[in-house]
Amino acid sequence: MISFPQLTLTQMKIQEYQAREIFKKAGVAVSDGDVASNLEQAKGIAGKFGFPLVLKAQVLVGGRGKAGGVKVVKIPSEFERTFSAIKNLQIKGCAVEHIFIVRAVDIRKEYYLAITIDNARNDVVLIASSEGGVDIEETAQKNPQAIHKFYLQGKKEIDSSRWSQFIGAIFKDLTAQNQGTKIFKALLKVFFKNDCALVEINPYVLDAKGNWLALDAKVNFDDNALFRHPEIMALRDLRAEDPDELEAKKHDLSFVKMEGNIGCIVNGAGLAMATMDIIKLSGGNPANFLDVGGSSNPEKVLNALKIILKNPGVKAILINIFGGITRCDDIANGILQAKGQMTIPVPLVVRLTGTNEKEGVAILKQADINTYSAMREAVNRVVELAKT
Secondary structure, three states, X not given: OXXXXXXXXXXXXXXXXXXXXXXXXXOOOEOOEEEEOOHHHHHHHHHHHOOOXXXXXXXXXXXXXXXXXXXXXXXXXXXXXXXXXXXXXXXXXXXXXXXXXXXXXXXXXXEEEEEEEEOOOOEEEEEEEOOOOOOHHHHHHHOHHHOEEEEOOOOOOOOHHHHHHHHHOOOOOHXXXXXXXXXXXXXXXXXXXXXXXXXXXXXXXXXOOOOEEEOOOEEEEEHHHHHHOHHHHOOOOHHHOOHHHHHHHHOOOEEEEOOOOEEEEEOOHHHHHHHHHHHHHOOOOEOEEEEOOOOOOHHHHHHHHHHHOOOOXXXXXXXXXEEOOOOHHHHHHHHHHHHHHOOOXXXXXXXXXXXXXXXXXXXXXXXXXOEEOOHHHHHHHHHHHHHO
């Protein structure tokens, strides 16, 4: 997927073959195919569709093609060897449990189509390019003018008064433009009906016979809306999700793992994002986003520290609290509770300000834990400690 729109923090992903079924039900034409988990099933599918075939590893990470997870099989004698080779792959640490087997298509033209959320503009954006295919990310970097965007401007339908310029920049003749409009309308229904964070087809193709087909399917869902969609929740593959993020959800914590070495515990998503920005500007690298929310339950601090300390790369932890509904004394008690129940092998830097700040500072002072009232001072200190 192209990375320039900022997506919502927590999303549920499903496999391509599952997303393909959602597209198919929405009236999007797809290539013939079926999924297999073992060689016997795979041979049955091959017998049904004939050759040439495309075998596609089903993993919830990108880069499967470059890892050898997508192969064209032209003749039956190559099939078993290719299936076994893909089945034995580990792609970015993910085992291949299923392989999607589809009839190969003679492609005349490829396109990229997607709908996602641009958080910076608080709007849904339609994205398209006439240069679709596996290297769409490279196209976005080297030839950004080939990527076109259409913002819904707060609506759930296409504004026809602005549409012709967008669709005409991607599909050159009227027949293709009508087809592009039709497919985007179908994708919009999928997007809003299912509370999606992303729908994507790459590539959407015109084949040699004049058929328009989705040769790939990607759908991500907004985690926060899954309670409305039990049928989608049933598709969730917990094995493919980060265990720390799943653990955080159990404790009502918003947590996303990152690649830095400074653990962050913050109340409020806005403050958490600002904290990570200031850490980066100060020369540090945040190891996570973690929002304890507005609750004053000391248990949340305990659970947050347990999750962060599972990451061996964390060298220091910043607890940054702006007390409103969240009370600073409850956060302080949570820190003491954690210190009494577990070993904290890295330094803690605590910034408390707001509701019951004096009480929280006094509680931590008795435990020989210094606190800061200024965020910049606390960030500078934690960055310094993480470098030692």
